[in-house]
Amino acid sequence: MPLVRSLAFMIWAGCFAVWIVAAAIFVLSTWESSTREIHEVFEERERRCVSRYSEPRARERCLAIMELERFQSRSIAMFNRTMLVLGPPLLGFGAVLFVRRRNSRTSKGK
Numbered sequence: 001m002p003l004v005r006s007l008a009f010m011i012w013a014g015c016f017a018v019w020i021v022a023a024a025i026f027v028l029s030t031w032e033s034s035t036r037e038i039h040e041v042f043e044e045r046e047r048r049c050v051s052r053y054s055e056p057r058a059r060e061r062c063l064a065i066m067e068l069e070r071f072q073s074r075s076i077a078m079f080n081r082t083m084l085v086l087g088p089p090l091l092g093f094g095a096v097l098f099v100r101r102r103n104s105r106t107s108k109g110k
Contacts, residue, residue, distance in 0.1 A: 008096045016089040023085040034077050042070040 049062035 006096075006100065008099065012089070012092050012096050015092065019089055020085060027081045027085060031077075031081070035074065038070060038073045038077065041073075042066055045069075 045066045046063060049059055049066060053059040053062055
């Protein structure tokens with residue numbers, strides 16, 4: 001029986017669809033507050049750079065580091081949310097394939 005017609009695959013596909021919709025709604029509803037927190041931290045550190053360094057070159061270096069940190073924080077937030085949405089269904093798909101292969105090997109051995 002092909003994988004697409006198996007009961008395990010159909011169950012996985014249904015759970016996958018429900019998970020994707022629910023996780024996507026959660027991610028989209030929390031994204032704004034998450035980016036706001038990242039931006040607030042950036043602004044606070046930006047003020048510290050301006051007040052701490054009087055020399056323009058030192059201030060520019062500090063601000064460049066803060067820009068890089070903000071970019072990294074956003075990238076990490078996007079990656080985490082992507083893994084939240086896609087990770088569990090992909091693990092489930094891997095489990096379905098593993099069980100299917102194991103069952104096909106045991107049936108060939110009989």
